[in-house]
Amino acid sequence: MSGQSPYKRVLLKISGESFGQSNESGIAPDALTHVAKEIANAASTGVQIAVVTGGGNIIRGADLAARLNIDQSTADYMGMLGTVMNGMALKESLEQLGQPARLMSAISLPALAESFIRKRALRHFEKGRVVILAAGTGNPFFTTDTCASLRATELNCDILLKATQVDGIYTSDPKKNPDATRYDRLSFSDAIEQQLGVMDLTAMSMCMEQKLPVIVFNYHETGNIRRVIEGEPIGTVVSNTGQDS
Numbered sequence: 001m002s003g004q005s006p007y008k009r010v011l012l013k014i015s016g017e018s019f020g021q022s023n024e025s026g027i028a029p030d031a032l033t034h035v036a037k038e039i040a041n042a043a044s045t046g047v048q049i050a051v052v053t054g055g056g057n058i059i060r061g062a063d064l065a066a067r068l069n070i071d072q073s074t075a076d077y078m079g080m081l082g083t084v085m086n087g088m089a090l091k092e093s094l095e096q097l098g099q100p101a102r103l104m105s106a107i108s109l110p111a112l113a114e115s116f117i118r119k120r121a122l123r124h125f126e127k128g129r130v131v132i133l134a135a136g137t138g139n140p141f142f143t144t145d146t147c148a149s150l151r152a153t154e155l156n157c158d159i160l161l162k163a164t165q166v167d168g169i170y171t172s173d174p175k176k177n178p179d180a181t182r183y184d185r186l187s188f189s190d191a192i193e194q195q196l197g198v199m200d201l202t203a204m205s206m207c208m209e210q211k212l213p214v215i216v217f218n219y220h221e222t223g224n225i226r227r228v229i230e231g232e233p234i235g236t237v238v239s240n241t242g243q244d245s
Contacts, residue, residue, distance in 0.1 A: 006231045007158040009048040009125065012039070013148035014163045018219060019086050020057030027057065027089050036093035038219065039130060042226040043099055048125040049229075050155055052133045052148040053090060055082025061140070076140035080107060083144060087134035088112060094130055101130040106138030106147070118154055125155075145203040153210045160212055161228055162199065163219035168236035169196055184233070187242030198238055213239040 018035050021028045043049050061079030065072045087103045094101040102124045105113035113134060114120065124131050136147040145162075152160045169191070170180040188208035191198045198204060198216060207214055217228050217235025228234055 004230045005045055005047045007047055007229060009050070009155065009157045010159050010161055010229055011050045011052060011148055011152035011155065011157040012042075012161045012163060012225065013052045013145065014054065014219065015144075016054035016056035016058060016082060016086055017165070018054075018057075018163065019089065025057060027086065032089055032093055034222075035219070036090060036097055036099075038222070038225045039090075040094055040097045040099040041223065042229050043128075043130055045226060045229060047229050050121070050125075050131045050133055050151060050157065051087075051090065052144055052151060053083045053086040054144045055079050055084075055086060058082030058085055073140040077107075080135040080138070083136060084109060084112060084134040087132045091132055099130060100128060101132055103132045103134060106133070106135040109135075121155060131155075143200050143203065145199040146206070149199070149203040149206040149210075149212065152212055153206065157212070160207060160214045161225070162214055162216045163225065164216055165218065165220065166216075167218040167221075167234070169198055169216050169238070183236045185237045185239070185242050188238055188240060190242065191238055207238075208240060211240055213237060 014035060019027045019031050059079050059082040061076035064078060065075035084105055091101045091103045103113040104116040104121060106116050108115055116133065121131050133151050136142060136144050137150055148160055168182045169186060170182050172180045174180040188204055192204055215228055215235045215237050217224055219225060224234060
């Protein structure tokens, strides 16, 4: 480890939209390359990194259920497969950059990914591999944010890093309200009470119960994933007290 990071192990939650272009479905080569380079750069610090991938660039279960009039459970499982596709692409891109990685799935897909087993994931960390966690929790009705909270807790991560398209949490939508201000620090209880949309309530409640801090930051800016891992004060820190990370 470089000695610069306050963390030994982190979980990075990255949305499916990070792999695509705005208002388009699928995986965009430039977007994929950017994400992979950023993660590889962060991993070079020696910090152990788990990545939970979203799948919104390929399919959104809730939207699909409404549009096709199919059962929510079926649509959610289809959404899980979207996260696996993103995970496969990310693994390949990381390894092309020379960063070892393993893809682990919450649903059994032996031809595509290892099944998620906690002890095996910990062993991958020990060997310097980025662990990509796909298929959410493996259950319908749970978001990938909830998966991130669950896996971060299960894998004894020091912090959950939520990579977004904005540079933190604001009092209101900064795109709609030019007077919106960004929080440097925030408590889980305030985020829930003010309905700031950091994560879904299940994920937030788990982080609060497990005293797992969350940092919300902008992944677009080159070097930001490494910066946040090295402890630079970027984004918004959400914790039980709102005063420490």
